[in-house]
Amino acid sequence: MHLRSTDRAFGSHRSHGHYLAVxxxxxxxxxxxxxxxxxxxxxxxxxxxxQAREHGFVASVPIVAATIPIAVGAGLAARMDGTGDIAIAFFGDGATEEGAFHESMNLAMMLRAPVLFVCENNLFASHLHIGLRQPADSLVRFAEAHGVPSARVDGNDIAQVTDAVGRVLPGMRAGGGPFFLECVTYRWRGHVGHREDDDVGVKRSEDLGHWKLRDPITRLARALLAAKSLPPGGLEGIFAGTQILVDEAWSAAERDPFPAEDRLVQRTYAERNG
Ligand SMILES: Cc1ncc(C[n+]2csc(CCOP(=O)(O)OP(=O)(O)O)c2C)c(N)n1
Known part of the structure; x- marks a missing residue:
C-alpha cells in the first residue's frame, strides 16, 4: 500500500509474500x-x-542477511537520485545475529540513508527458538544501540503493520534516515516444507495452538466483517476468487517450457560490448 514501483525492496529465503505484496x-x-x-x-x-524490478522488488537472496547491506547501498543511491524513493529490507530475527546486519544499521544511520529495515521476528531461526539464541526476544534493542528510530508492532495485525509503515514513510521520503520496524509473529510451518516442525526436536505444539488463534488472515476477515467493508460476494467471494487465481497460475506455469540449454550460458555471463 505504501511502496511504489521505483522503491527498492529486498528479501531473503522466505520472500514469496514480499514479492507478491509489491x-x-x-x-x-x-x-x-x-x-x-x-x-x-x-x-x-x-x-x-x-525479482520483479518493474515493481521495485530488486532481489531476494537466501544467504541470511545478505541483502541488508545491499539495501543500504540502494537507499543511499535513492537519496542521491533525490526522487524520494526508499529502500526496504525484509529479514528474519536470525539475520540480526549476522554482523552484516549491525554494520548496515550503523552505516545507514551515519549516512542517513532512507532504508526501512523490516524484521519479521517469528521467534525461530531454523530449529532454534530465540530464547536459546539471545538473552532477550525484543529486537528493537538493536535499533536503539545503533541510534536508529524504531517501532515494535504485532506482526499478525495487518492494520498495525500498515499504519506503522504509513506513519514513517513520508518522513523518510522527505529526506529522513533509516527506520527499524520489528513485526512480532510466529512461524506456523516447518523451517522448510509444509509440516509443522514438531518432530525435529523443537517443542512448540502449545505455542503453535496459541498463535493459530492470532491468524492474521482470520483477524483481517473479522475486522472487515465488523466494519461492513466487504465487496459483493463477501469473504467467500474473495477466497473463491483467490483459489481460481492460484489454480490458473499454477496450471499455466506447469504448461510453460523449461529454458533452452543455451540460455544457461547466455544468462549467466554478460555480453561483452565493443
Ligand atoms: C549466512 C547463512 N547462514 C546460514 C544459513 C542457513 N539458514 C537458512 S535460513 C536460516 C534461518 C534464518 O532465520 P531467520 O533469519 O529468523 O528467518 P526465518 O527462516 O525465521 O524466516 C539459516 C540458518 C544461510 N542460508 N545463510
Missing part, C-alpha cells in the same frame, strides 16, 4: 519455483531468488 506476478512466481523459462528469474533462480 505486485509480482503469481504466474511468474510459480514458473520460477518450477524452473520454467517464464519464471521471475527465468527459471534460473528458483524459489529463493525472486
Amino acid at each position: 505486485g509480482g506476478s503469481l504466474h511468474r512466481l510459480f514458473a520460477e519455483v518450477l524452473g520454467r523459462d517464464t519464471g521471475a528469474s527465468r527459471g534460473m533462480g528458483g524459489s529463493m531468488h525472486l
